[in-house]
Amino acid sequence: xxxRAISFSDLKILVEAALVASGARADxxxxxxxxxxxxxxxxxxxxxxxxxxxxxxxxRIGKVDGxxxxxxxxxxxxxxxxxxxxGFAHPAIRLGFEALIPLAREMxxxxxxxxxxxxxxxxxxxxxxxxxxxxxxxxxxxxxxSIAPAGGTKPVIGTNPFAxxxxxxxxxxxxxxxxxxxxxxxxxxxxHAREGRPIPPGWALGPDGQPTTDANVGLSGSMAPSGGxxxxxxxxxxxxxxxxxxxxxxxxxxxxxxxxxxGPPRTGQFFLxxxxxxxxxxxxxxxxxxxxxxxTAQEGVRLPGARKEQARRRHRAAGTVEVDxxxxxxxxxxxxxxx
Amino acid sequence: xxxRAISFSDLKILVEAALVASGARADxxxxxxxxxxxxxxxxxxxxxxxxxxxxxxxxRIGKVDGxxxxxxxxxxxxxxxxxxxxGFAHPAIRLGFEALIPLAREMxxxxxxxxxxxxxxxxxxxxxxxxxxxxxxxxxxxxxxSIAPAGGTKPVIGTNPFAxxxxxxxxxxxxxxxxxxxxxxxxxxxxHAREGRPIPPGWALGPDGQPTTDANVGLSGSMAPSGGxxxxxxxxxxxxxxxxxxxxxxxxxxxxxxxxxxGPPRTGQFFLxxxxxxxxxxxxxxxxxxxxxxxTAQEGVRLPGARKEQARRRHRAAGTVEVDxxxxxxxxxxxxxxx
Numbered sequence: 117x118x119x120r121a122i123s124f125s126d127l128k129i130l131v132e133a134a135l136v137a138s139g140a141r142a143d144x145x146x147x148x149x150x151x152x153x154x155x156x157x158x159x160x161x162x163x164x165x166x167x168x169x170x171x172x173x174x175x176r177i178g179k180v181d182g183x184x185x186x187x188x189x190x191x192x193x194x195x196x197x198x199x200x201x202x203g204f205a206h207p208a209i210r211l212g213f214e215a216l217i218p219l220a221r222e223m224x225x226x227x228x229x230x231x232x233x234x235x236x237x238x239x240x241x242x243x244x245x246x247x248x249x250x251x252x253x254x255x256x257x258x259x260x261x262s263i264a265p266a267g268g269t270k271p272v273i274g275t276n277p278f279a280x281x282x283x284x285x286x287x288x289x290x291x292x293x294x295x296x297x298x299x300x301x302x303x304x305x306x307x308h309a310r311e312g313r314p315i316p317p318g319w320a321l322g323p324d325g326q327p328t329t330d331a332n333v334g335l336s337g338s339m340a341p342s343g344g345x346x347x348x349x350x351x352x353x354x355x356x357x358x359x360x361x362x363x364x365x366x367x368x369x370x371x372x373x374x375x376x377x378x379g380p381p382r383t384g385q386f387f388l389x390x391x392x393x394x395x396x397x398x399x400x401x402x403x404x405x406x407x408x409x410x411x412t413a414q415e416g417v418r419l420p421g422a423r424k425e426q427a428r429r430r431h432r433a434a435g436t437v438e439v440d441x442x443x444x445x446x447x448x449x450x451x452x453x454x455x
Numbered sequence: 456x457x458x459r460a461i462s463f464s465d466l467k468i469l470v471e472a473a474l475v476a477s478g479a480r481a482d483x484x485x486x487x488x489x490x491x492x493x494x495x496x497x498x499x500x501x502x503x504x505x506x507x508x509x510x511x512x513x514x515r516i517g518k519v520d521g522x523x524x525x526x527x528x529x530x531x532x533x534x535x536x537x538x539x540x541x542g543f544a545h546p547a548i549r550l551g552f553e554a555l556i557p558l559a560r561e562m563x564x565x566x567x568x569x570x571x572x573x574x575x576x577x578x579x580x581x582x583x584x585x586x587x588x589x590x591x592x593x594x595x596x597x598x599x600x601s602i603a604p605a606g607g608t609k610p611v612i613g614t615n616p617f618a619x620x621x622x623x624x625x626x627x628x629x630x631x632x633x634x635x636x637x638x639x640x641x642x643x644x645x646x647h648a649r650e651g652r653p654i655p656p657g658w659a660l661g662p663d664g665q666p667t668t669d670a671n672v673g674l675s676g677s678m679a680p681s682g683g684x685x686x687x688x689x690x691x692x693x694x695x696x697x698x699x700x701x702x703x704x705x706x707x708x709x710x711x712x713x714x715x716x717x718g719p720p721r722t723g724q725f726f727l728x729x730x731x732x733x734x735x736x737x738x739x740x741x742x743x744x745x746x747x748x749x750x751t752a753q754e755g756v757r758l759p760g761a762r763k764e765q766a767r768r769r770h771r772a773a774g775t776v777e778v779d780x781x782x783x784x785x786x787x788x789x790x791x792x793x794x
Contacts, residue, residue: 191563191733191734192561192562192563192564192730192733193532193533193561193562193563194532194533194562194563194564194565195562195563195564195730195733195734197734197736222531222532223531223532223533223534223562224530224531224532224533224534224566225531225533225534225564225565225566225727226533226564227563227564227729227734229734229735231735231736252695252696252700254692264753265750265753265756266756267753267755267756267757268750268753268754268755268756269753270749270753272746272749272750273746280688280691280692280695282695282699291691293688293691293692295685295688299682342682342683342685343638343681343682343683343685343686344681344682346634346681346682346686347682347685349619349632349634349759350689352619352630352632352746352759353593353619353632355746356591356619356621356731356743356746357591357729359742359746360621360731360735360738360739360742360743360746361591361729361731361734361735361739362734362735363734363735363736363737363738363739363742366742366745366746366749368745368746368749386734388564388727390566390696390700391531391534392695392699392700394530394531394534395530395534395536395566395568395700395701395702395725396568396570396699396700396701396702397536397570397702398702399699399702400699400700400702403698403699403702403705404695404699406705406707407611407612407691407694407695407698407699407705407707410609410611410707411604411607411611414603414604414606414607414608414609415607416606416607417604417605417606417607418606420688420691
C-alpha cells in the first residue's frame, strides 16, 4: 500500500473537515481530530485515521450523535459523572478530565464515570493525560460482548481494556500499560476474515467453545481470554466498572462498534485519578523510577508504552506521520476536498 | 492426613493463644485469629491455620512486630494512609476500613494506602468486607519479587494479586474476583520442591528465562506470568499501587514472606472503595445482577468467588471446619495447650 506523509496540522484539518461534512458540530470534530492526530503520532495506526470513515458513517446514520453536548455532574465530593448523550466518548472524557484533574489533586483520589458513550479509541492515551498532570491514572472501557466465561460458550464481556499510566515527575509519563482482556484484538480476527486467512491457534473459540483457526468461526463464537479464566476476571472487573458502575450499557446489550446497525452503543468508561505523591508520603517518584530501572536494566526488556513513546519522538522529529494513500483519499472524499 | 473438626470459636481461641504465647498483643492476636477463622470458613486452607506457625515464628523473631500499633492519617479529604509499623497487615486494614467505608459513602470514592505492612492473607476477604458494606471494593497487595518481565530473566514483581468485590444490594457479596499475576501460586511450586516432584510445564521459568519442570530450578528463576506480558502488566499495576503509591517496600527490595530471614518485609496494600450506586445513577445493582445472570445461565459457569461462598455455607451449617490434626497439634503446642 502506498503511504504519504502528512503534517500534524494538515491531518487535523482533514479529519475535522470530514467529520463536519458528516454532520458533527465543529467543536466535537476538533476534539476527535486532535485525538486522531495524537493516535497517529503514537504510531497506533489501527485506531487513528483508519477509524475516521467509521466515525463519519456513524455520525451520518445517527449511530453517534455528532451534535451531542456531554453533561457533567458531581453527585458526591470526589465523584464525577459524565453523560456522553449518545455522542463520541472523547468530548465527555475531555469535559470530565477538566474537572477530574484538579479534583484528584484536592481530594487525593477522584473518579469519573461516563455513560451513554462510545468507543474511546486508544484508552492509554487518556490515562497518559492524567499521568502528564502528575496523577496515577487508571481507565476502564467496555465493548460489545465477545469473550465467553471459562467453561462457557456465550460471550458475556467485550475485549474490555484497562489502562494504567504513571507520571515521571517531570510533566511526562514514566510508563503506560494498556491491554485488553483477550489474547488479541478482535479487529485482528476481523482482518484475517476479510483477507480469507486462517487465524493462529489460541486467538478465538467457535460457538461450541472449542479452539478454532477459522476466522469466521471465531467471529461467530468468542475471543479467547488472555490467561484463561484470569483474563475473564480482568474483563469482568472492567465491565462492572465501565458499564455497571457508570450506568452505561453492558456489552451483552450493546450494539456493535463497527457497521451501521443497532443505533448508539451507549457503552461506558470509568477513570480513577490518584495523587500518589501524597499517598506515598513523597516516595512515589523514587519507588516508581527504581522499579522502572529494574525492568530496563535487563537486556531486551522495555517499559510498557515505550513503543508509543518512540513513535512520538520519530514523528515529532519528522513533523509528519505516514498514512495510507487510499485511506487518505477516502477521508479527503468524505471531507469533499481534493486529494 | 488425619483431619479433625473444630468449632469456629475453639479455632479462634487456639490461634489467639498461639499468637499471644509468641509475643503478640492480645488485640492483634484477636484480629489475626478472626482472619484465620474467616479464611478456613471460606475453605482457603492454604492461607488459614496453615499460616499460623509462620505468623508465630515471625512474631517471635521480630520479622513481624506483634506489639505494633498501626497509625492512620487522612492527608487529603478522600485519601487515607495507614502505617502498619512493621506489624501484621490485618490490624492496619481493620483500622483503615473503619474510616474508609464511611468516607467512600460520603465522598463517592476513597482510597486507603498501607505501608510498612506484611502478607495480607487472602486479599479477596478484605475486598469482600467493602462489598458487604455496599461498596465496590478493589484491593492490591505486593510481595517479594518472583516474576520476570517478558523477555527478561530477573524477577521484578511478586505474584501480586488484585481483588475486586461487588455488593449484592442485600448486605452481601454478588461476586468476588481474587487472582494473582502468575499462572500458579508460588506456594504450589514450593510444595512440589519440598515433595521432590516435578512441576507441570508453564508454571515457572529457570534463571535463564527458559521454561522448566524442575521445581527447584523454578524457585531459583521466576514464576511464569499469567497470559505472558499481560500478566506482567497486571503485576506492575499492582506493584505501583500497593508498593510505590503507598510508600511501601518494592518486591525487589522486600524480605521473603516465608522463612526467618531478612527482617520485616514492609510491603504494602492499596484499596479503593467506590459508591457505585451513586456513580451509576442507581443502576448498578440491576446491571451487575444482569451480568451475573449471563454467566450463571451457562452450564458449567460459576460466578467468581462461588467456591468460597459454598464452603462458607457448608461450614456454617456444620458449625465447624476441618483442619489437619498434625497442624492442629503444632499450633496447640505453640499455644502451650493440650492437643
